Amino acid sequence: MSCPFATLPRHLRVASFCALMAWLPAAALADTSFEYDRPSISPESGSGFEDKPGWSTESFAVAAANPLATDAGYQVLKAGGSALDAAIAVQMVLTLVEPQSSGIGGGSFLMHFDGETVQAYDGRETAPAAVDENLFLDGEGKPLDFMEAVTSGRSVGVPGTLRMLEMAHEAHGRLPWAALFEPAIALADGGFPVSARLHQSLADTPDLLEDARAASFFFTDEGEPLPVGHTLKNPALAVILQRIAEQGSTALHTGPVAENIVARVQGHPAMPGRLSREDLATYTAMERDPLCTDWLAYRVCGFPPPSSGHLTVMQILGMLEQLPPLEAPPADKRPSVDWLHRFLEASRLAFADRNRYIADPAFVEAPGGDWTTLLDPDYLEARAKLIEADTSLGSDGAKPGNPGSLSTTWAVQPTQPEHGTSHVSIVDAHGNALALTSSIEQAFGARMLADGGTGMPGGFLLNNELTDFSFLPRDEGGTPIANRVEPEKRPRSSMSPTLVFDRGGERLVASLGSAGGAAIIHYTARTLAAMLDWGLDAQQAIDLPHAITLGGTVYLEEGHFSEATRQALAERGHEIDPRELTSGLQAIRRTEAGFFGGADPRREGVVMGD
Template sequence: MDMRSVFFPRRWLACVVSSCALGLPLLASGETAFQYEAPAIAPESASGYSEKPGWATERFAVAAANPLATDAGYQVLKAGGSAVDAAIAVQMVLTLVEPQSSGIGGGAFLMHYDGSEVKAYDGRETAPRAASESLFLNGEGEPLEFMEAAASGLSVGVPGTVRMLEKAHERYGKLPWAELFAPAITLAEEGFEVSPRLHTSLAAEERLRDDPLGSAFYYTEEREPLPQGHRLQNPALAEILRKIAEEGSKALHTGPIAEDLVSRVQGHSGRPGAISLEDMATYVAKEREPLCTDWQAYRVCGFPPPSSGHLTIMQILGVMEQLPDIEEPIEEDRPSTEWLHRFLEASRLAFADRGKFIADPDFVNAPGGDWNSMLDAEYLAKRAELIGERSVGPDGAEAGNPGEVEMAWSMQLPQPEYGTSHISIIDEEGNALAMTTTIEAAFGSRILADGGTGLAGGYLLNNELTDFSFRPLGADGTPIANRVEPGKRPRSSMSPTLVFDRETDELVASLGSPGGAAIIHYTAKALVAMLEWGLDAQEALDLPHAITLGGPAYLEEGRFPAEVLEALNELGHEASERELVSGLQAIQRTEDGYFGGADPRREGVVMGD
């Protein structure tokens, strides 16, 4: 069954992309191996929460944050492409249609399963060689205000997404690299309709209006955001993607496109950054050893540092596993107050460890020489003993000592983390991936780059360096593990996750979410809901959220009865309501194939046959 036909009417194009311009291989018929056909997908309603049905498929599935991006991945899979092939097509379309969240100007983590082994590909941005630990300090040695730092050249890290995808494609790609850019190039040239989420994000944004290219492209002459449904073409991005399709990642990291990026960062009118052409040319995407952790009947595989995602998720789940069973962890389609209390307390403990120990492993040693020391059962049992009937309250949780030797690091204080998008894909051969991709805050550094084309549009540069600690030292003068250093990768919360059955080694699920540091809570709760409570992927993603980054607790606005908030406050959590806009995507294996869920808080869908 063609799942797209249920939701998306189609319009067929006589000519998709010039195969000569892209250098695509021709078949005997004169056609390219992959022919992209642009769908006519109307923007959704402007509702912030839209119920999703969940999607059952038999042979393959792709889940992404925008229907046009999902459709591009679907068409690649339909044409015989691999999961990695589909992810490349999805990412390039997201650069165009969801520019506020991810793109070729940012970074990503990719978890891949080829039927026998799991690999982790690191495309995280790096600090320039000229960066110093005082990058985000003012003349008095005090940290800059977050947005003052983010919306500037200071915050831009060397992007890694394209180089990482190229590295994964060299190993797992089936279709030619160039063909995978056809969907994004076509949509950039033909135009796409501005979605409700993009319009709303533009309306809420102020700093992008101060960028000359960004203001001219995304706003009217009256500085009003482009309206929902406006057909937006991006000729600059089409030209940039065409060059990357022809030449590979070197087209982004060297030559005119790199020169344009460096010029915009170093020439920023407010706070110029220090990225050089050498930084761009020498960026290396890394293959890292994934972290796979046994939990209940499953083996959960996630990304190692510089991501804090897997370690913190599994600390939360591991601590909760040490506690007595709860008779009713879920009630009235929401987590119970007792479960929320434990979840929030375990989160506080895990975030304390996260704030002290986790950073780029090329610069920081793991406690005890092994990151798995943070997940040791005896250590987690000791941490679980700290959870009582009442909350320790904001700032009441302290880091433990998971290694044999006390680590000489200071705790990093909480600071804002934003943005991101998630992609989950399983192809017809059973290859699976979970990829979380980001430019950090909405619209990144608020710098739009046209690649030196002189055409309208382009792509946004990241503000990923603000994921470093602004302060290099703690109050006692001890260094903070996640401080800025030349060539270092900032700590991330991205949590692309693959789950396997411990007995059979069969793939169980692929999932992940955007949401800054709250990615950890969103993903952890989805794992519990799917694997412990037995909910399907869509039901799990529909559940209301609760988070804490170590301080106050926050419940998703309008999703819990007043008595739940009152009960948590009586327990000392200092809880309040706020908007918690996750963007979870999940695909789980079923007896008949797969079942996918997309977060009702965003525009994503799942497609497959």
């Protein structure tokens, strides 16, 4: 069809978007102050690296991991809704179109700014009341195989996303709660085209076939993943979302939906879990005190424990700030070998602290009684002195420090996999802004699809967030690990929703965050440095190649670093392993004319706004 780029509305001027768009007539929806126009958008390819232009807006913007989700948020903002209203609409659509990453069966962290106050809303999953620290040990007291634990009932935590969003909506919503579910309900009823990324995720997750409900919904009769472009309807999710729209989060945490969740977890054929109806009914979202840290000319605000995100991001950036300055990044906007070496070494040291100290604050005391001891300039200066210019500390040399007097000594948690998540950044026309990161952990979570007792095809996926706890509860000497499993405890997270302000803390500068498991920390830290220290715009910063380490091997984004760079890092003692590093960054930064947003070229997200 004919689709001249110049004739598109500004919010749809996306690279290659003409080939992806064909607007359909408006869906017949309830008569409310918000009426959703159902588009037909085929998301961009989720494989490889697709250049994106970045998007300029004047009064508001929404950045999310799928065009259908972004569009739902855009329509809510266009109708006068708040950033929080838009985030609810976005998250419900993500539950449908990006089920492998997040949804109502998982948990979230939300950073919110209402023009005056920064708030941190905690919707992280909790461990069932009936578990103990041996949850992920076998009969001989040895840790279960990681994937065996993931694909079991034991891995499922009490979901918290809905309760948290409901709590935040009571404070910051402008449109009715029910209206915000209309986009997801319309898309679930009418169907949406399977994206390249969803298709590839299904192809990469054959163990999803072991769940009969998921197999019949996401795969063909021959066991093949649904093809790209297939119209996928989700009638079970449409019914569930309609109930939530009418009844609130109670519709998920009690009644037939809750009973179905419990039946799925406790009825797992190989390894049942201990989630109960009481666990679901009594789940409480929390508001926590945000952590705000001065860095360069900015105040960076992020989530406190049980997230390790802000503390570890700002430890990395704080150590880099303590080192002698380097020359500016070269003309091609790529970090130099010297900067990469410093960044990787600071990451080793920060992750060593993370693995000893950070866990749910209801169960673990902060070093010296205050989490900010980990960010004390004198402490970071001492840690930065451990970084040598030409030699890597390696995994054995990066030990946790002692940031404050400790009443309890914790053992260091062994490194284990972390995956998943989706990120949303939004600024509205009313002075509100937010950063929302949500997750079900692994791709497709615990590989269990709950239909809410509807008996219809589809539904939503249950999380495997309890595998974010340490499988080993204690070290060989019997010293407990801070992030071990305990009843009603929230597992440590790497999610790093971030809001940035000027040093006075009054003027919003940026909202950002990422998907990517433990590497969220590296992705967010690098993007902050590129935007706010090097002067790149949001899209340029997101586009930069990734380099990460969790303490041992250094992973370089495959195909994005020269052989000379790889060799130079190897000569400094880094063990190099090129691999695909699929971040899910979204960022919106204030400009003189309004805002400029970027979306990760490694995924299918876009930014929309006016």
